[in-house]
Amino acid sequence: MNLTFEAVRKIVQQGQNVTDLKQKIDCNYTLQIVENYFPQSSKEKLDQLLCFRVSDGYAKMKALFFRTPNPDFVQLRETDPLVKYPLIKVTSFRILGRPVEGDDFPILILEFERLQILEKIIGQPMSFKSYVANGYQNPNGATSLDDYEFAGIDDLLFSNHKSQSIGYNQPKNTIQQNIQEIPNKQEDKPKQGIKISLSKTKFQKQQQADPPQTELVQQQQKAQVQKQSYDQMAQNQQFQQIQQNKNNQDQLNQQQNQKKQQLRVQIQPQQQQQQQQQQQQQQNNQFNNKIPNQRNNKNNPQIDFFPLYQINPSFQQPFRGRVVKVNEIKSYTTKNQKDGKMFGIQVIDEENLVSAMFFDSAAEKFHDYIVQGRCYIFSGVLVKPAKNLEQLQKIGCLPFDYTFDQNSQIIEIDDVPGIPLNTFNFVKLNSISQQKVGSIQDVVVVIKSSSGVKEFQQKNKDEKSTRIQLGVYDDSLQEIEITLYGHLAQQYPYQVGEIYMFKSLKINEYQGRKSLQNNYQTSIHFDKNQKEVKELQNWLQNFDGKLAEPVSKIKLISELINESNKCELDQNLKIYSDVRAQLVLVKNSGTLYYQSCTNCLKKVTTELDSYFCSSCNLTLKEPKYRYILNCKIADSSGNIWVSVGDQQANQLIDIPANLLKQLTDEGKEKEKNEALSKSAYKEFRFKLTSKLEEFNDVKRVKHAVQSITPISNADTQAILNQIEFYMKNI
Structure with a gap:
């Protein structure tokens, strides 16, 4: 009852050669259901299908089943993550969706047969995309049930349900003959490399459940089981001897520690303080020497680890991944006025991303050791439900908070090619x-x-x-x-x-x-x-070094008016716009200029024969006059009033503000109007900011000019060049 090696790869290759997506494909693959799969579809479709990911021990892919009254499959769909992992024998399927090169695609399993239900996943299957990127290799994969130890699985349980056949049409009654014996659960977990044989009691029960076989086959199976039992006894004796030697060594170390503790109690108070300081220094030196050793001997760490998607508050086990981000270590102060340090990291494996934090002593211990881009095995991490779930979802992290303390263990390992540098979603x-x-x-x-x-x-x-x-x-x-x-x-x-x-x-x-x-x-x-x-x-x-000119959308005035209405709903909203319009009118009544400070250019107040600037705390004999104009601009869609400051107003009027004041004082209205209307009906490009302002308890949207650019033939040609460039690159 081995898994079909490279079944997922074969299914993908078969799907890529299919021209008719409705075609039924016959096969003979043994797979394992390893996790739930929730496609983005309508509720009606989900009610008709059961969606999982299936594995061949090395890679996994999306598989959909028609709903069945079988309670085992219904319970699987209601459990996330799964706690039981059925073995199935697939005999036909259909492709759903056009295959994408280098990735898998969902299939609809039409006919299959449930063989057994396991409580562990065989191997450590990765996504098909990662499997392809790794050269169709998975060092932690497993092709059969006997390979579970290689994959770090030490606890297999099977249900007492008989194998059932479930098909797309009518259920079939099939008999499974010559099924290999399956290791039974042991009370003590075996050491890696020791195979578990089937106990006599289990073998007898399995014999009773299996269909009748010939006497010769039964004798051969009985002899094989006895031989495995003898081998198991010899290996167990060797294992017990190793365990006894380890226990003796632990007892000896414990006695030595007790003697050291008794000697430590006898030290005088002053000497005791010195002794503690020396011990603390030795521990620090020991840790500093330990980190390089871990990096130098990182080839084969003897630690079993699990995929990130399996790590949760109820399953806090070691995991492996690449550090894709290391934040700066920062200081913080708690509500109780206690100071501390902290920093965060992000870790990714073949499929998922997590965010983890280090505080105080753990932050000081690990910050200089962890290097962005390198791979590690992490253990001793505290996992809790995320407090800021929305923030984690924005960056694509799993919904848990991971926290390390000073007793956590982080071991650097060799680079894992199947783990990407990060998860990217590039835009142009x-x-x-x-x-x-x-x-x-x-x-x-x-x-x-x-x-x-x-x-x-x-x-x-x-x-x-x-x-x-x-x-x-x-x-x-x-x-x-x-x-x-x-x-x-x-x-x-x-x-x-x-x-x-x-x-x-x-x-x-x-x-x-x-x-x-x-x-x-x-x-x-x-x-x-x-x-x-x-x-x-x-x-x-092949790049010639020529880049496109900066793109800035030119709006119609009608578009600007509609968009600026949003400012009335948000007082802090500021809208930037470019418009191409004619200067229709410069208002020649009301305030055309103001008296400003010669130093800071802010408005000053009049005091008898002098002027006072409250910002600079200066008294001036003569102020500087600066323009503040109200102008009407228009295009083919509408017109608006805009406020023009001194710098931009000097581009519209040839004379400075103090000369315009002189014309006004002398009553030369004709010369004044000629100066104000000199740029009338000329076309400019205006950069505007629109914001809600309040004046005399009246709120209105004010449009202020930030810059004015005359329209020329060269400017028009540049716009035509941009249009031609983007038409070629659509």
Whole structure:
């Protein structure tokens, strides 16, 4: 009753050669149901199907069954994760969905036969995608029930139910002959390498349940079982002798520790304190010497581990994975005014990602030992239901909090090729402009420029931090700026022309231009073997160095009005817009300019023959006059009033504000109106900000001009070039 070796691989290959998805495929595969599978489908379809993942001991794939009244299968569907793992013999199936190269696809099992129900998974099957990436190899796989020890399984139980046959049409009555004997559960777990034989009582019960066989076959089976029993007795005696020697050694060590404890009690108080300090120093030295030894002897650690998806609060066992992110160690203060230190890591295995924390002594012990990108076996971790489930779901982590203490064990192992560097969902840079501000994105980019690492003073803090600003681009020919803060600014050299993978960058926007920056979730990776990196490297070899001009959508004024109405619902919302419009009118009545400080340019107050600036605490004889204009602009869809400051107003009016005041004081209205209307009906490109403001207890949306650019033939040609470029690259 062995599992069918490489059955999943054969099913995928059969599915790739099928032209008709409704075709029934006959087969003869023995598989094991290992976990539930919940497809994104309608409730009606889920009510008609049972969805699981099946395994051949090495790889697993998605399999759907028609609902059956069999209580064992109904109970499986209601249990997540599974606690029982049936063996089934599949005789026919159908492909559901077009196969994807390098990945599996769901199949509908039409006819199958349930053989036995196990309480452990045979082997440690990985996803088919990881199995392909690992060269169709799984060092922890198992092809038969006799291989369970190699996979670290030491406890197998079978139900007393007879094998049943369940088919798509009418159930079949089949007889399983010459079924191999299956190891029974032992009270003591065997040491790895010792095979378990079937006890006489179990063998007799199995004989009674099996169909009648010939006398010769029964005699051969009886002789084989007796021989296995003799071998088991000899191996058990050897195992007991080893265990007895170990117990004697433990007793001797315990006696020595008791003698040391008695001597320690006799030490005087002052000498006792010195002795404790020396012992603490020795322990620290011992730990510091222990870490390098673990790294030097990391080839074959004798620790059994489990996949991350099996680790939960009720099953806190060792697990293996790659560290994809190590945060900085930080200080914190509790409500009881106790100071401590902490840092976090993210660990990934072949399929899942988890987030773990270290506090106080554990943080100091492990922070310098754990290196991003390396593989470890973790044990002694405390697992609890997640407190911040929503945050973990955003970064794709399992819904549990993992906490290490100083007694936890972390052992570095050789690199595992089947474990990826991280889980990425890369987007092109030309799509960033369409994404929401604050959303998290992954990108793979080429470094174009670097500002170098610089120090700056953090707001509301006495500490200084570091940052670096990188100009980057990708094969979408779009350039964008990435700002990195803290230790990430110094993690890599970021040389021009190098390719980096950024995980979980946050989208920012300033004056209508979007950029990317790191946050506490961000990690950076440098791997030439990544598929996307290779594709970008090949593209870079033929790149001519010409990038697309920055894209900024030009809005109609009607679109701006509709979008700015959102500001009335959110007082903190600020909208950036580009419009191409004509200057229709400059309002020549009311306030055209204001009196400002010559130092800070803020408004001053009049005091008899002088002017006072409250910001600078200065008294001025003469102020500086600055424009503040109200202008109407219009395009084919509508018109709006905008506020224009001094710098932008000087582009519309040739004379400065103090000369306009002089014309007003002298009553030269004609010259004044000519100056204000000089740019009337000329077309400009206006960059605007729209925000809700309150004046005299009246709230209204104010549109302020940030910059004004005259429209020229070259500008029009640049727009046409952009249209032509994007039409070619659609």
